Amino acid sequence: MKALISSSEASKLILAEAQATPSIRCPLNRAAGRILREDIVADRDLPPFDRAMMDGYAIRTQNAEAKADFVVTGQAFAGSPQITLSEATSSAIEIMTGAPIPQGADAVIPYEWTKSTSNDAFTLTSNEPVSSGLYIHRRASDYPNGTVLVKKGTRLGPAEAGIAASCGYAEPIVNQLPRIAILGSGDELVPVETNPEPHQIRQSNAFAVENALANAGYPVGKVAFLSDDESAARPELEAIIGESDIIIISGAVSKGRKDWVPNALNSIAENRFHGVAQRPGKPLGFWKHKDGSVIFGLPGNPVSSLVGTHRYILPYLNAIAGKSESTIIQNVCLAATVQPLPKLTFFLPFRFNNDGNAIPAPVNNSGDYASLTGTVGFLEIPAGDKTHQPGETFPYYLWT
């Protein structure tokens, strides 16, 4: 392991390697969560016509002012072309929400404000003021044709999908998903479905990391396990590196005699760092292969492995997806005191209290997965000596 670098330095070195994945067209209903690689631009005024905002009657306000009877002379439906209000001031058109306001009308009176006086006539029964423009959603009042409604780099969430559909983007241009491989390592690991010998443990980190990435919208293409025997495992490692964009190796990145992985990686890829001044997860390593793929070496401890995934790998995946807000970190207020670590960045699991502030929930040790259930994510507490007080704010990361 080289000299430790700081967490923010590690983050910078990782993001410096973030090359955008290719852009592809993707059907809108399969693009949930993807990152837009093009602006979504209004191709017409929004709304495209003066539009009724209520079910009721389109009228001339001059008649409403006189409290006269209205005579219904026609009906305007959503999806039908604009019609015309006949010239008599008492004329009204029954109109449905979403229909174009008839030519000559300047307000919509909701049904609830009226009372039928005959089959075709009604009076206004409400004392609400009826002013010109009432319940009319004016053409272009939201956005004129040509407005950029959603910027390139935005995640296609529900609102963005709706906007893209409104503007005719049936197959928006989004990020192509990278090829991700997760490699477990360590001869002590046995498959989940086996009954381990006392000295063995079941493979679990790879499932945790795979789950984290899947929940964030990054499906993992390959999961494999490397033996501690270099001669057997090294060809497999190199083959997987060759067919993946991002390789995540869980375990086998510390200094143990059987941890051949770091040396193997150093001989085929450029090491950017190995060892970060943080707890948990100090032995984190990062390599850049000459063919463009990147390799993350995560510590074998479960908590370290998950923290590393959320703190470094997901931001990298968001960055290569082209997410513009990938570097914006959210902050939260402490609900209790926190003692920082003198020389290490401290990643501290927490949950929210009723006021939305952070209650620290430290784990017993970095092998203790189980105490993470019930936490929502972790705080990032910079190295320091001074106890932090309730009310101070710190960046946080949520479990996916």
Added chain:
Amino acid sequence: MKALISSSEASKLILAEAQATPSIRCPLNRAAGRILREDIVADRDLPPFDRAMMDGYAIRTQNAEAKADFVVTGQAFAGSPQITLSEATSSAIEIMTGAPIPQGADAVIPYEWTKSTSNDAFTLTSNEPVSSGLYIHRRASDYPNGTVLVKKGTRLGPAEAGIAASCGYAEPIVNQLPRIAILGSGDELVPVETNPEPHQIRQSNAFAVENALANAGYPVGKVAFLSDDESAARPELEAIIGESDIIIISGAVSKGRKDWVPNALNSIAENRFHGVAQRPGKPLGFWKHKDGSVIFGLPGNPVSSLVGTHRYILPYLNAIAGKSESTIIQNVCLAATVQPLPKLTFFLPFRFNNDGNAIPAPVNNSGDYASLTGTVGFLEIPAGDKTHQPGETFPYYLWT
């Protein structure tokens, strides 16, 4: 529309119909985000043996105290059965992280604290205290065999997937996904890929709702569009209701003459409510079909439609999935004043400021999707008269 009911009453009536979907076994790597329908129980002590926490040497502390030389007599690897430290007090076993502590050893000294004196010998160079148990993760110290590590009803997030794997749950029992159909309605709607006439708009709400559910882990099986012509569309509506568990109808739930849908629903299903005292989204309706399926009628306005999805439909989906924390609402602190609505629950989009407090970001009108981009979700502000001040807390829902 019947008399308006309150938002909390609507929520109660909806959740009262939440019948759990069937339980199924699902391979762990495809269960990301699902809800556990069984407890995850430790099937052995955790850790299962006294385990080295560092790479280094397993020794007897009595020798470290004497500052004597150590002689390396063997190696202990992770994944190999426990070995025994020979009886001489100076004996040491080179040991790797994760390996069982050799019988007779009571501490692990990290490599970094030592210096080789010959091929097989080393001295302790560090002044750190070496006490019995140093860098030994004791058997059962995290959790003894039989401990419930994750409770039924918990979402299978990254940590839970790791725990399930550790305990041998290769195919945990989780919720079966429901069959969800989304129906758009309104003759003004045309397909996304078409160039609309002036009086037409493209179908967009269905995509927004589908995206919201997909991001939350609830894929939508069917999306269709109903014509305003009842005789043509009603058989299609009934067929889709027959083959779905949850039917979401966007639009066609208000009082307009062509809105035949509420009456058709009333004749085949029991209406639980129609009309909620809230903005946006007042015309929300909810029906229970005799065959067990439920029908949500969402208003046709895009913002109303999304708010209804996140406020009512996703909590219902979480409840039938069996999520135990589905009723836990998170709160956030206001960063600015908010004027409530006198008689309506107010769903107010917001974003977070740097301190994690909520900056309200009201939309221009409930048709204005585009102003939702950049917001993270919405606050729920109860009906009232008194202006709310910064520092007051309110429940919030995040866009998915």
